[in-house]
Amino acid sequence: MPRKGMRSIFFKPSSSSPSTSSSSQPPPSPLHTFSDSMMEQNIHTAESLITEWDDSKLATPLFSGTRQEAKNYLHAVKGLQSAMHYFVKQDSSSATLVRAQFLMQLAMKTLQREFYQILSSNRDYLDSETVSARSSIDFRSSVSDYDDEITASEDDFRISETERVSMLAMEDLKAIADCMTSSGYGKECVKVYIIMRKSIVDEALYHLGVEKLTLARVQKLDWEVLELKIKKWLNAVKVAVGTLFPGERILCDHVFSSNPAKRIAESCFAEITKDGAVSLFAFPEFVAKWKKTPEKMFRTLDLYEAISDRLSQIESIFSSESTSVIRSQAITSLVRLGEAVRAMLVDFESAIQKDSSKTTIPGGGVHPLTRYVMNYLTFLADYSGVLIDIIPDLPQSPMPESYYRSPMRGENTPASELSEKIAWLILVVLCKLDGKAEFYKNVALSYLFLANNMQYVVEKVRRSNLGFLLGEEWLAKHELKVSEYASNYERVGWSKVFASLPENPASQVTAEQAKTCFVKFDAAFHETCRKQSSWVVSDPKLRDEIKGSIVSKLSQKYSEFHEKNRVGLKSIRVISPEDIGKNLSNILCGNGSVDSGSFSSHSSSTTSSSHRSNRR
Structure with missing residues (x-):
């Protein structure tokens, strides 16, 4: 113990001279207890370290090299806090307490600076991917009571240098946050943390292509531009929900884990992520309100699927009351997208019903309407997982049960409802084709036209997920229709x-x-x-x-x-x-112009749907 410290405990002033008048003597001081001496020693020790780091070592971070000095500093601040609690009970206006309060302010200033320095200098080591990767590690097994550097055991090669530095920075931040919070300076700590981490999250979202758009601005965009933004969004939500937000949540929870109720961690996480997350999850809602046409169906389903697949994860990450606005926005976007899909399905059926083209296809080949509808339904079947959630709320048109009903009709499941809707849409187009067959002056060619188109429908169903939805019974029934049309062509034509x-x-x-x-x-x-x-x-x-x-x-x-x-x-x-x-051998081969002509929306549908094969 330093001499000064020893004097403060053992040295006592000499008694006054006997000749001194008792009336001129100061009142006797209260008994100086051992506890008084210990608390004064705490203040003295703290003063030595706090003033030293406040003045002489500003160029060198306290939390660098070995952690012994940082540990001593935090221990001294803890002792200073104990002394303040002690003396405030003795005399809340004492000079000793004022001095201690001044030292505490200096210490908090230093720790706040260190907190900022660690956050700033370790941006690359506190990225969401690194933090998320180490979330399963028990920090206590890697950090020995904050005495030593984080070290990997000889047989533990999983911890890379990046992960080691990341874990050490997280421990430093936690130690400072614990100290500042327990000393009554939590607001100052939280303020620095939110400013630093929010800028990092916002920057990450910006680089992912997330913009703060408005509905009015989205509605003014051309579809080609909007589709590019959708593609960026699909990648952004994968990264944001997969690593960015979880990593930030893990970091917040760790740094402010000393708060039992997790109020500080929740509040920080909400402030850091709220703006970016709301902007992220609001975009699909804006797209859902864009002009609805059947060609926009597949990008709308991409957005729906992206949120639906991650909804449980979103609700887990943003589970607190302070982040309820984020959960609410994600769910709202999901609902609006579902409504948009249902509206587009109704429009799609209506477009088929309204097709009134009377042009015959040379040679009785496959009609563009058949190609358009079946290609559309083939792509649609790839989204059967999410369509099962959407279809039940779709109004169903009256139809002949014996024709469209699924073999699963007794189960009354969402899957059977989807199957029946698909079967109904195919029935609609087949009915339109029956009408178009009448435009051929040659009856045999009419039958050949029907055989060609029914065969195209059957092959599209068999070679896609439509086959799974409609089943073998449906296929067998329609293959029989192909044979009937072919037989009628043969009978009449020959x-x-x-x-x-x-x-x-x-x-x-x-x-x-x-x-x-x-x-x-x-x-x-x-x-x-x-x-x-x-x-x-x-x-x-x-x-x-x-x-x-x-x-x-x-x-x-x-x-x-x-x-x-x-x-x-x-x-x-x-x-x-x-x-x-x-x-x-020369018949039924056509003259090369068989499938000329086009259905009104065929080309745009094919273009907008072609992304499905490589979008993931």
Whole structure:
């Protein structure tokens, strides 16, 4: 103990001279107790360290190198605080107490400066990713009572240098926050913390592309510009909810963990993140209120899915009352996005119903309306997880149950409701196609048109998530419709050719009758092949099946007649049974202009939806 300190305990002034008049003597001082001496020693020790760091070492941070000096300083401040509590009970206006209060103010000034210095110089080590990565570490196992540096054991190679510095900075901040809060200077500490960390969070969000937009500004944006902002937002929310906000929450909770009720940590976290988080989660609501068209559906679903998938995490991060406005904004955006999706589905159905184009597709190929609707529904099926949450609130149009009802109808589940909605939309477009088939003057071509479009629908369903939603029963029913349309085309389209031959090709006919039949068959066959060379069956498998069926039936009947009546046909040239298949190879291949024309929104829908494959 320093000499001065020893004197303060053991030295006592000499008694007054006996000759001194008792009337002139000061009143006897109260007994100087051991506790008095200990508290005075606390003040003296604190004064030595506090004045030294206030004056002589300003260029050197207190919390640098080994932590022994920092530990001694914090211990001295704690002793000073104990002395202040002690003397305030003795005499709240004593010079000793005034002196202690002055020293405490100097100490808090120093600690506030150190607090700022640690936050400022360790920005790169206190980033959210590093803090989040070490959240599972028990700091007590890595920090030995704040005496030593944080060290990794020989067999613990998980702690990198960056993580070590990060953990040490967090411990320094916690130690200072504990000291300042317990000394009654929590507001000063919190103020510095909020200013520093809020600037870091706001800067991080800015670099992620998060802007403080207004509804009016968003509504004035072109869709191309807005879509770019949506793409940035989707990445931003992934980072913000995944690491930025959790890391900030962990840091706040650790630095201010000495507050049992966590009020300080919650308050700090709210002030630091509120502005940025509200701006982040308000953007989807603004998009939801943008002009609603079916082509905007998929980006709207991207936003809905991004919030929905992270809602439980958002509610966990912002669980306190002070951050309720953030939770509320996220939920509001989710609700508005759901409403927008439902409105766009209604508009989508309405657009199909209102399509009144009477232009026929050359060759009876797949109609652009069919392509547009089925491509749209295929993309839509990729969002079945979130659509299940949205569809139940969608008004359902009356429809024939036997046609659209899902096999799961007895379960009355959201998944079955989605399946039924998809089935209904397909039914709507198929009904429109039935009407468009009537625009063809050739009945056979009408059936071929229906077969082509139904086959396209079936293949789109089978090769996408639509197949899972609609099920095998639906597919089997519609595959049967394809076969029916193909059979009707074959029956009507080749009726003249089949009718040119006797009903019983093996029956006995005269040579003149045979000659007439061969001439009629040859003319009808070549005329039909010529006409149908401009017709088209888009699906190669279906085309081969149709041709195979025609060849099989026609060759069998013609071969029998040819075999029975070919004698005496030298005067005319007839087609041989073997050449029938060769001639049929040229039909149903189209002329290259089969799928010209477009549905009003096809191109924009395809463009806006193509992001799905690479958006994650």
